[in-house]
Amino acid sequence: MTTPQTLLQRIDTVQQEALASLNSLCNVEEVEEWRVAHLGRRGALTLALRDIGGLPAEDRPEAGTAGNRAKLALEDGLGQKLETLRESEAARLASENRLDVTLPGRPMLQGRLHPTSQIVRQICDAFASMGFQVVEGPEIEWDHYNFELLNIPRDHPARDMWNTLWIDQRNEAGEYPMLLRTHTSPMQARVMESRQPPVRVIVPGKCYRYEATDATHEWHFYQVEGLAVDDGITFADLKGTLYEFARMLFGAERKVRFRCDYFPFVEPGVDMSIDCFACNGDRAGCRICRDTGWIEIMGAGMVHPRVLEGVGYDSSKYTGFAFGLGPERIAMLKYGIDDIRHFYANDLRFLRQF
Ligand code: FA5
Numbered sequence: 001m002t003t004p005q006t007l008l009q010r011i012d013t014v015q016q017e018a019l020a021s022l023n024s025l026c027n028v029e030e031v032e033e034w035r036v037a038h039l040g041r042r043g044a045l046t047l048a049l050r051d052i053g054g055l056p057a058e059d060r061p062e063a064g065t066a067g068n069r070a071k072l073a074l075e076d077g078l079g080q081k082l083e084t085l086r087e088s089e090a091a092r093l094a095s096e097n098r099l100d101v102t103l104p105g106r107p108m109l110q111g112r113l114h115p116t117s118q119i120v121r122q123i124c125d126a127f128a129s130m131g132f133q134v135v136e137g138p139e140i141e142w143d144h145y146n147f148e149l150l151n152i153p154r155d156h157p158a159r160d161m162w163n164t165l166w167i168d169q170r171n172e173a174g175e176y177p178m179l180l181r182t183h184t185s186p187m188q189a190r191v192m193e194s195r196q197p198p199v200r201v202i203v204p205g206k207c208y209r210y211e212a213t214d215a216t217h218e219w220h221f222y223q224v225e226g227l228a229v230d231d232g233i234t235f236a237d238l239k240g241t242l243y244e245f246a247r248m249l250f251g252a253e254r255k256v257r258f259r260c261d262y263f264p265f266v267e268p269g270v271d272m273s274i275d276c277f278a279c280n281g282d283r284a285g286c287r288i289c290r291d292t293g294w295i296e297i298m299g300a301g302m303v304h305p306r307v308l309e310g311v312g313y314d315s316s317k318y319t320g321f322a323f324g325l326g327p328e329r330i331a332m333l334k335y336g337i338d339d340i341r342h343f344y345a346n347d348l349r350f351l352r353q354f
Contacts, residue, residue, distance in 0.1 A: 002051050004059040008066055010051075014044045015070040022077050031081055038074055045070055115354040116222055116343055119331040120204045123224050126248040130241060132202040132226065137187040139206055140167060143177050145186035149310045150265040158264045163210040180208035184225035185265060188303070188322055191227060192311040197318050198230040204327070215339045222327045227303070229313070229320030235268070235302060238321035242300060246274045249330070257294055266301025266322060273297065278336075288333060295333055298325030 018038045038045050049067040152158045162182035171177050187203040203225040211219045243256045255275040263269045273296045276289035283291045300323035305315035342350045
């Protein structure tokens, strides 16, 4: 027969044992089994509480209070155990880098082309539409291609026009034959060596110069080289092609100016300017053209006969023109960028504007 003392004892034992066994449970399934065994319809505590009804009326309040306290203790322990298991499961998922499909999605950052890439593509597209083929060449170049074949022999003062980064590796003669190319012009000779006229190529690529940087000079920058060689090419072809290019990139109303310039690998040599699209010739106080009304955008000229002969072309039969322009400077003009050093400073506030 159930007495108040044995029932109080039973309730106490159920509580002690249940709470003690809770510690050893390892997962939610085991916790559920525990709940059913103690608090379920036929659980140990539930059955003990049911027996309270069989006690004399004066003993029931004490047993009822003890029973409720035990029930609350078990429910409290159950809640804490579930919380502990949830935390350790989350930590395990995080440490195993497992996918938690319940987390909210992270927005994907959308990338875009660097402003130099954008302008290089525009330049190449413009020349491709006039029949030029895009080719690329090595950034580490032989002295032979960067200078010798371009009519700039060793010890010629014209080498001073390009401050050069040499590769620290001597040949048997004790010379340094390799360098980081100072311009894309070595590709003129490489292309002509590999094919016969007609040649019409455009060469985008990176160049390097041992140069103090300022607002318009970087020590590494891009150039786009152009070369056209065929039977009967004249200076009029050079002018027409470059004029068309300037209009495609800067607008149909642009004017173009050619002035004499010196590059050892062309004769005659010119620099080409466009009339200033910022002030439209008004000049006064114009930051872009510095009050001149003109903006220089590239060097160009008729390919020197020595360059043609150096690659085995017959200079009495073939003529050609070549040009080289700086895409960053063109982007600066087109988008009003005041310092070339912004291009490669990796500042997203600058890059996101394009
Ligand atoms: C040359 O490099 C010649 N190879 C161009 C050429 C090709 C002339 C074919 C004739 C025939 P120059 O050093 O001027 O020339 O450079 C050409 C362009 O490269 C410049 O107009 C400028 O836009 C760009 N450039 C030159 N140096 C730098 C620099 N330090 N930083 C940024 N851009 C530069």
